[in-house]
Amino acid sequence: MNIVVCVKQVPDTAEADVRIASDGSGIEMEGLPLQINESDNYALEEALLIKEDRDGEVTVITLGPDSSEEVLRMCMAKGATEAVRLADPAFDGGDAWATANALAKAIGGMEYDLVLTGCMASDDGMTQVGVTLAEMLGVPHATYVTEMEIGDGAVTVGRELEGGLLEKLEIKLPAVVTIQTGINEPRYASIMGIAKAAKRDIDTKAASDLGLDTAEAGKAGSKTTLLGLDYPPAGEGAEILDGTPAEASTKLADVLKEKGFA
Amino acid sequence: MNDVLVLAEHLNGELKDVTFEMLAHARGVADASGTKVAAVLLGSGVGDLAERLAQQADEVLVRDHDGFAHYNSAVYQPVLADVIRGREPSVVMIGHTAFGVDLAPSLAVALDAPLASDVIDLAVEGSDLVGTRQTYGGKVNERVGFGGAAISLVTVRPAAFAPEEASRGGSVVALDTEVPDEPAFRRFVEYVEAAAGEVDITKSDVVIAIGRGIKEEENMPLITGLAELLGGVVACSRPVVDAGWLPKDRQVGSSGKTVKPKLYVAIGVSGQFQHVAGMKSAETIVAINKDPKAPIFQAAHYGIVGDLMKVVPALTEKITELRA
Numbered sequence: 001m002n003i004v005v006c007v008k009q010v011p012d013t014a015e016a017d018v019r020i021a022s023d024g025s026g027i028e029m030e031g032l033p034l035q036i037n038e039s040d041n042y043a044l045e046e047a048l049l050i051k052e053d054r055d056g057e058v059t060v061i062t063l064g065p066d067s068s069e070e071v072l073r074m075c076m077a078k079g080a081t082e083a084v085r086l087a088d089p090a091f092d093g094g095d096a097w098a099t100a101n102a103l104a105k106a107i108g109g110m111e112y113d114l115v116l117t118g119c120m121a122s123d124d125g126m127t128q129v130g131v132t133l134a135e136m137l138g139v140p141h142a143t144y145v146t147e148m149e150i151g152d153g154a155v156t157v158g159r160e161l162e163g164g165l166l167e168k169l170e171i172k173l174p175a176v177v178t179i180q181t182g183i184n185e186p187r188y189a190s191i192m193g194i195a196k197a198a199k200r201d202i203d204t205k206a207a208s209d210l211g212l213d214t215a216e217a218g219k220a221g222s223k224t225t226l227l228g229l230d231y232p233p234a235g236e237g238a239e240i241l242d243g244t245p246a247e248a249s250t251k252l253a254d255v256l257k258e259k260g261f262a
Numbered sequence: 263m264n265d266v267l268v269l270a271e272h273l274n275g276e277l278k279d280v281t282f283e284m285l286a287h288a289r290g291v292a293d294a295s296g297t298k299v300a301a302v303l304l305g306s307g308v309g310d311l312a313e314r315l316a317q318q319a320d321e322v323l324v325r326d327h328d329g330f331a332h333y334n335s336a337v338y339q340p341v342l343a344d345v346i347r348g349r350e351p352s353v354v355m356i357g358h359t360a361f362g363v364d365l366a367p368s369l370a371v372a373l374d375a376p377l378a379s380d381v382i383d384l385a386v387e388g389s390d391l392v393g394t395r396q397t398y399g400g401k402v403n404e405r406v407g408f409g410g411a412a413i414s415l416v417t418v419r420p421a422a423f424a425p426e427e428a429s430r431g432g433s434v435v436a437l438d439t440e441v442p443d444e445p446a447f448r449r450f451v452e453y454v455e456a457a458a459g460e461v462d463i464t465k466s467d468v469v470i471a472i473g474r475g476i477k478e479e480e481n482m483p484l485i486t487g488l489a490e491l492l493g494g495v496v497a498c499s500r501p502v503v504d505a506g507w508l509p510k511d512r513q514v515g516s517s518g519k520t521v522k523p524k525l526y527v528a529i530g531v532s533g534q535f536q537h538v539a540g541m542k543s544a545e546t547i548v549a550i551n552k553d554p555k556a557p558i559f560q561a562a563h564y565g566i567v568g569d570l571m572k573v574v575p576a577l578t579e580k581i582t583e584l585r586a
């Protein structure tokens with residue numbers, strides 16, 4: 001069983017003071033820790049578990065800058081067998097459509113039974129690439145998957161709906177499945193795995209290698225256009241109880257007492 | 263511009279809130295461009311839902327058919343694509359829900375149309391539509407254009423817009439669009455309800471929620487202690503469940519529980535919309551977070567900007583003192 005996993009390198013912005021870059025095309029990346037997108041890490045783990053169970057190749061693929069090779073190497077350190085990076089200035093500034101289109105051209109030329117993606121990239125939050133890719137490849141899809149069981153030429157999945165309701169579906173292979181966090185327990189790479197992966201080759205492909213015209217790639221090949229970035233308007237917001245932890249806590253304890261909680 | 267078309271989402275005979283929120287916002291878009299709001303309803307035995315929608319929409323396009331007994335994007339997509347090609351609306355609004363994200367991108371490819379996902383605003387600027395969506399966990403807003411496409415698609419964030427009361431008496435039009443059989447490549451099997459847990463967090467007046475900011479499982483007793491002191495239950499954001507530190511029935515948010523306690527204390531929770539969706543109606547919301555820009559401070563009434571490892575013990579001590 002051959003599995004392709006789409007992975008994206010994203011900045012960790014949970015605790016960061018995010019600044020919009022002066023050219024307005026994105027955010028200042030300097031100083032932000034880079035990591036594999038959270039749900040992609042679960043997707044990789046799911047692929048590795050299937051591979052351990054039934055053999056086959058696990059190919060990781062990304063469309064991203066030089067730095068994203070770190071993510072591909074980390075995936076290989078954990079057990080991915082091949083890594084592909086789509087690298088070309090022509091890919092810059094693409095929307096979900098353009099990204100999915102490039103991925104579809106690359107994956108369409110591979111022998112695969114299953115494509116796994118994360119359900120959402122935490123940076124742009126599109127929640128689109130997996131399904132768009134499926135449609136472009138002409139294969140079925142299922143999204144937000146938190147349970148998966150491989151059957152004979154098909155996969156039974158549990159999709160997580162609102163409120164924790166699970167929708168069970170059977171989809172025929174080959175297919176694209178978008179993986180939700182929590183489906184498994186992602187492993188850590190071993191030191192030896194990391195050392196080995198450092199020496200591995202990454203298959204780099206430009207737009208022309210995919211038979212993609214530059215007009216079909218990146219910004220030019222996008223259906224939507226980025227008009228600008230802003231900070232969310234500062235709303236009314238919370239009343240901030242300031243001071244040292246002890247002072248702020250005294251204020252909060254007083255509020256809680258006044259409201260009858262303490 | 264042409265009409266604004268809203269896809270009605272429903273489950274088990276009930277329309278989802280996001281449907282009414284979209285209809286309300288669609289009205290603003292339609293008024294700004296001198297067009298109409300049409301709702302499209304696909305379902306089985308949904309006559310009464312159509313009547314309900316007609317109070318909000320100028321027109322309700324209904325395809326009532328057995329094939330829609332349960333949701334399957336592989337059946338919805340070709341039918342909707344047909345309806346949309348026939349009507350040529352300027353924009354189609356679909357909820358940014360588990361249902362919508364499964365459907366909208368596939369519809370976009372079928373129609374060769376642009377899609378802006380998870381929008382929190384859709385405005386008419388001149389003759390163009392502009393969507394606003396959030397990136398980086400709610401820290402940046404992105405304005406998106408549709409390149410002048412004839413038909414554009416958006417998925418709309420739940421609870422981004424307020425629903426509106428109306429009684430328009432719109433017309434209900436039965437469609438006869440062909441409905442394909444459920445394809446063999448994607449078959450619905452069943453819905454499985456989440457198992458009930460030991461503790462029902464929706465029943466407690468006080469909910470103390472912990473997020474990824476707790477960092478290590480061994481820090482959990484800090485939170486349990488505060489919850490015990492306040493007579494509340496411990497709940498959490500999704501990453502805490504994913505890490506296996508608390509069971510799924512403690513998760514607050516769109517894919518977890520919705521709680522409306524008298525007091526909700528969010529500790530080390532960033533406040534992304536999927537979490538906020540499950541707690542925004544709490545009476546008093548307190549947030550403790552070391553990032554002053556964390557979106558949770560927009561949902562909270564009171565906030566402390568600080569390290570939870572220092573604030574929580576200090577708070578526990580103060581409350582203990584008050585009690586003494």
Ligand SMILES: Cc1cc2nc3c(=O)[nH]c(=O)nc-3n(C[C@H](O)[C@H](O)[C@H](O)COP(=O)(O)OP(=O)(O)OC[C@H]3O[C@@H](n4cnc5c(N)ncnc54)[C@H](O)[C@@H]3O)c2cc1C
Nearest residue numbers: 473474475499500515516517518530531532537552553570
């Ligand atoms: C389809 C879907 C459904 C989802 N459903 C849910 C859901 O139901 N519920 C849910 O919660 N999420 C849900 N999510 C996930 C959601 O998008 C966020 O990833 C999640 O809510 C983030 O959790 P968090 O705030 O705990 O973590 P983070 O976003 O990582 O935030 C951690 C916070 O802790 C703060 N912090 C760190 N250290 C400290 C410290 N020492 N002291 C004080 N503060 C500190 C940081 O400043 C940061 O704000 C869903 C996602 C998807 C795609």
Ligand SMILES: Nc1ncnc2c1ncn2[C@@H]1O[C@H](COP(=O)(O)O)[C@@H](O)[C@H]1O
Nearest residue numbers: 006062063117118120121126127128129
């Ligand atoms: N540049 C990329 N390279 C590889 N995979 C990607 C890329 N962008 C998105 N994906 C995949 O698509 C999923 C959904 O991303 P998005 O639609 O951008 O939210 C991610 O979790 C990844 O698995």
